[in-house]
Amino acid sequence: MSQGPASTQDLPPSAPLSPGMVLDGFRLEERLHQGGMANLWRVSRVQPVPGEDLPLIMKVPRIKGGEDPATIVGFEVEQMLMPALKGPHVPRFVARGDWTRQAYIVMERIEGSSLRPRLDEAPLPLDEVLDIGHRVATALHDLHRQHVVHLDIKPSNIMFRPDGRAVLVDFGLSRHDHLPDLLEEEFELPMGTGPYMSPEQVQFVRNDPRSDLFALGVMLYHLATGERPFGQPSSVRGLRRRLYVEPLPPRAIRPELPPWLQEIILHCLEVRPERRYQSAAQLALDLQRPEAVPLTARAHKLQRSGALKAFKRWFFALGHEPRREEASVDEQLSRSPIIMAAVDTQSATPALLERLQEAARRLVHAEPGARLACVSVMRTARIGMDELTDAQGRSVHVKQLIALRHWARPISRALELEDARLTFHVLEAPDPAQAIIDFASKAGVDHIVMGARANSALRRYLGSVSAQVVAEAECSVTVVRAPT
Amino acid sequence: MRLALISDLHANREAVTAVLADARARGCQQFALLGDYVGYGGDPAWVVDQVRELVSQGAVAVLGNHDSAVAHGALPTMREDARAAIAWTRERLNAEQLRFLAELPLSRQQDDCLFVHANAFAPEGFEYIQGRLEAMRSLQATRAHYTFCGHMHEPMLYHLSGTGKAGDFKPVPGVDIPLLSHRQWLVIPGSCGQPRDGNPAACYALFDTASGQLSFQRVPYDVEAAAARILAGGLPEPIAQRLAARLAVGE
Numbered sequence: 035m036s037q038g039p040a041s042t043q044d045l046p047p048s049a050p051l052s053p054g055m056v057l058d059g060f061r062l063e064e065r066l067h068q069g070g071m072a073n074l075w076r077v078s079r080v081q082p083v084p085g086e087d088l089p090l091i092m093k094v095p096r097i098k099g100g101e102d103p104a105t106i107v108g109f110e111v112e113q114m115l116m117p118a119l120k121g122p123h124v125p126r127f128v129a130r131g132d133w134t135r136q137a138y139i140v141m142e143r144i145e146g147s148s149l150r151p152r153l154d155e156a157p158l159p160l161d162e163v164l165d166i167g168h169r170v171a172t173a174l175h176d177l178h179r180q181h182v183v184h185l186d187i188k189p190s191n192i193m194f195r196p197d198g199r200a201v202l203v204d205f206g207l208s209r210h211d212h213l214p215d216l217l218e219e220e221f222e223l224p225m226g227t228g229p230y231m232s233p234e235q236v237q238f239v240r241n242d243p244r245s246d247l248f249a250l251g252v253m254l255y256h257l258a259t260g261e262r263p264f265g266q267p268s269s270v271r272g273l274r275r276r277l278y279v280e281p282l283p284p285r286a287i288r289p290e291l292p293p294w295l296q297e298i299i300l301h302c303l304e305v306r307p308e309r310r311y312q313s314a315a316q317l318a319l320d321l322q323r324p325e326a327v328p329l330t331a332r333a334h335k336l337q338r339s340g341a342l343k344a345f346k347r348w349f350f351a352l353g354h355e356p357r358r359e360e361a362s363v364d365e366q367l368s369r370s371p372i373i374m375a376a377v378d379t380q381s382a383t384p385a386l387l388e389r390l391q392e393a394a395r396r397l398v399h400a401e402p403g404a405r406l407a408c409v410s411v412m413r414t415a416r417i418g419m420d421e422l423t424d425a426q427g428r429s430v431h432v433k434q435l436i437a438l439r440h441w442a443r444p445i446s447r448a449l450e451l452e453d454a455r456l457t458f459h460v461l462e463a464p465d466p467a468q469a470i471i472d473f474a475s476k477a478g479v480d481h482i483v484m485g486a487r488a489n490s491a492l493r494r495y496l497g498s499v500s501a502q503v504v505a506e507a508e509c510s511v512t513v514v515r516a517p518t
Numbered sequence: 519m520r521l522a523l524i525s526d527l528h529a530n531r532e533a534v535t536a537v538l539a540d541a542r543a544r545g546c547q548q549f550a551l552l553g554d555y556v557g558y559g560g561d562p563a564w565v566v567d568q569v570r571e572l573v574s575q576g577a578v579a580v581l582g583n584h585d586s587a588v589a590h591g592a593l594p595t596m597r598e599d600a601r602a603a604i605a606w607t608r609e610r611l612n613a614e615q616l617r618f619l620a621e622l623p624l625s626r627q628q629d630d631c632l633f634v635h636a637n638a639f640a641p642e643g644f645e646y647i648q649g650r651l652e653a654m655r656s657l658q659a660t661r662a663h664y665t666f667c668g669h670m671h672e673p674m675l676y677h678l679s680g681t682g683k684a685g686d687f688k689p690v691p692g693v694d695i696p697l698l699s700h701r702q703w704l705v706i707p708g709s710c711g712q713p714r715d716g717n718p719a720a721c722y723a724l725f726d727t728a729s730g731q732l733s734f735q736r737v738p739y740d741v742e743a744a745a746a747r748i749l750a751g752g753l754p755e756p757i758a759q760r761l762a763a764r765l766a767v768g769e
Contacts, residue, residue: 103681106700114696133700213695214677214687405654405682457682 051094051136056080058131060092060140071105071206072096077140089143090128094136107220108206113139114213115205119180122199123173144201149189157260157288160295164321166200167254167298171318173200174250178243178314181211185240187249188230209240222461222476224273229262233305236273244307247317251302251310258295259287263303269464277305283335293333294324300332371480372405373397376470376503378485379410379437386485386516387441393483393514395445408442409459409473410434411466434460467502474507483512520545523707523723525552525635525668526582527569529559529607530711530765531747533720534568536739537710544724544735552668552707553582553635555619557600558761559711560747562588562607566615581622582635582668583644589620602757631727632662636669646670647706654684657702664697664725665704672715673708673723673734677701689734697730705732718768741765 051073055062060077067074075092095109116127116139131138149166152158158166170192177184184191186207193201207225209215217225217240224236232248239245255263263281267273281303284296298320304310311317320327327333375394377387398404412434438458446456463469474482486500500513522541527534541549549572556562573579587593587604588611596604608616624641625634636644637652639659646669647653653676656665675687679701689695697703708721719736726732745762753761 103679106680110698110700113698117696118694133698137700212690212693214675214685216677216679216685216701219683219685220679220681 051075057092057136057138058129060090060129062092066091068096070096071108076143086128088126088128089145090140091143093139093141095138103220107216109137109139111208111216112205113137114216115182115208115210116141118210118213119177119182119205121176121180122195123176123201125201125203144193144195144203146193148203149192149194153189153256156257158257160258160291163254163257163295164324166257167250168318168321169194169198169200170202170250170253171247171314171321173202174243174246175314175318177202178246183209183241183243184246184249185209185225185235186227186230187246187253188227189253211241215240222459222473224270228267228273229256229264231273231276232307233277234307236270236277242307243314244310244312247302247311247314248304248307250314250317251299254295254302255281255284255299258291258299259284261287280338282338283332286336292324293329294320294327296335297327297329297333298324300335371401372407374407374409374470374474374479374482375442376409376411376482376484377438377441378466378499379434379441382485382487383516386514389514389516390483390485391441391445393512394442395448397481397483397512398445399449405457406442406445407457407459407473407479408438409461409470410438411461411463411469413466414462414464431460431462467499467506470499470503471507474509479509481510481512482507483514486513486515519548519727521548521550521631521725521727522546523550523552523666523705523725524710525666525707525722526554526671526709526711527551527559527565528554528584528709528711529556529562529565530720530744531559531561531564532740532744533559533711533737534565536737537720537722538568540735540737541722541724546724549577550631550633550666551577551579552633552666553580553622554584554668554709554711555579555582556588556607556611557584557603558748560744560751562610563612563615565711566611566618570615570618578626578628578633579622580626580633580635581619581624585619585622589616599757599760602754603761606751606753627662629727630663631725632660632665634665634667636667638662638665638667644669647674647676647704650676650684650686653686653704654678657684657704660702663699663702665702666723666725667704667706668709670706671709671712671721672706673721674706675732675734676704676706678704691734691736693733695732697725697732699730703732707734712765713768714764716768718766 051062053062053064059080061080063076063078065073065075073094073096075094077090077092095105097105113130119127125144126142128140128142174184174187184202184205186204191202191204193203195201207217224231224238226235230249230252232245234242235245252263264276267275284299285291285293302310302317373394375390377390394406398406412431435458438460442456459473461469461473470482482503484500484503487498504511504513524537551569551572555565555569569579583593584600584604587596588607592601592604625632632638634641637647638656645652647656647667648670657676657678673689675689675695676684678684705723707723708715710720710722713719713721717736718741719738722735722737724733724735745765748762749758751758
């Protein structure tokens, strides 16, 4: 029996790949692309399979230092989803590599570049915008009919076959209705690409195909006007603005655009999915026959709705916060509590860190089913999404993770905890107290244990993180102080 | 190798017949039987004999709580219907059949697969896996990549990621799910002989040990015949009525 993957740290370090290497019968020819999440290699079969006449690429995940769930789980999702997909609008799946040796996906290579470079040339001619929109909507409909929501539709994930048909790539954030959603429980931030994310995606809904139509609407807006309808927000707060702030109507930027195009684009960009196109096929139809598009008030607007409407939408957006925890989950949580230790590894004194260790150990010890989530907050000006790859931020993140593991080691040893009962999370947020409160709420934490700053002058100056957590967290909070 | 996972057969001859035929038609070479061969249904002796025959051909079979109760006496926590069915079952099994049940192991491990009736953390306690937390406890209690268990009658799939986060999934029948080796999986095929999710069709699952592909299956069977067998079997009338009615609606 091989050992179970108790944690990502159990994985063997993968040898660096180089041209000429052979992996499971695939020879690495040349590295085509080095991306943030994965490298792409042109590969060929050592022993050609009769009848398989495809140029092949191998996608290999880039596992960065420390724990990197975003890359790992995203790649797992893609490995799980791709074999289930078929048809001309996805790259044909060929093989996948096991995580215990070398994770990879071998698939059909789609020649040419993505739609990304065209974005720099926006605004594009009207005919081309329509044509691109139609081809992508057709591809999306095919995908949706295969029970899949892409959830990361953007120009860099769209390619074209020589015959013009659009091919959707990168299924790392996708959701298949008939397969487990590995991402559902994994992350505390909305998943997607900032400019393209639908309002419901910002609110953690991952199963609505109309989210992809919103993203396509963003793309069409950009291709038609040369501007992004919602800018390029990098914080959750910035993302949430699209729940209540309307984009500027496209014709306010380019008055020569036809009203029907504005109608189509703003129809895609409706905040509530039930007010959007109900299927990609309906959208494709309108793009194909724009003269038939029934024009509504959307088509004729030349400015954003007034302040009162925006306020109403903002108010609605506040009340629209979806509750994720169900009653039965609450019951189960109370039986096996999740303890969260919020540890300030960077500035807490050794005495306080030790006290905190002792308090966390006792809490976990009290319940055989208890879980310990060790959390530290990396203070940032912006909440990272694409910014996470920023080298300096990355190294601070890893450093905090190492410190957190170091802090927890005595607890883990004293209680003989298996790795899976302990998790480590470095949150990147501008406001530590809020980050702790949000994490606790989303993760269903039963009990937070954290330290309080001893120095009262410093506390007065910086404000008390623990006081805010005690006041605002939904669960019990134990505040530990070091002896004076 | 294609492995059929069949659990909670509950003396339902018609359901077991249909499931075995379906699995064989799908090219299944091996069987893993996850316990509760008796209780509730109308033909315990036939089902136990089927299980014995499959075991003699190399099938894995583990002990369920109903099997244990029939072999060793009912637990005080069991419900009235279950207790009555157990007393009735004992009268219908011969010494050899009872000994077979008594000698079943609580769990079996083969390569990366763990087979157990209720859970991996305390198989003898028959505690239910009702949600993610119990699933997580069970997955943390074994190094096996794949745990197959029954006891819960509704089909379910749980998984535990490398970062220690558990997920659950209510499966759609007939869909191939790749169980990637990077995480741990807990598979509950659902009950063959007494489905309880509102669908009376018998549950089982297929697992390809080489490719790691799993699929949940539903097999319609002659529910009326199974119900008639219960009614004719000589259980106390109200209990027989109740058990027969439950089969018909699948709850």
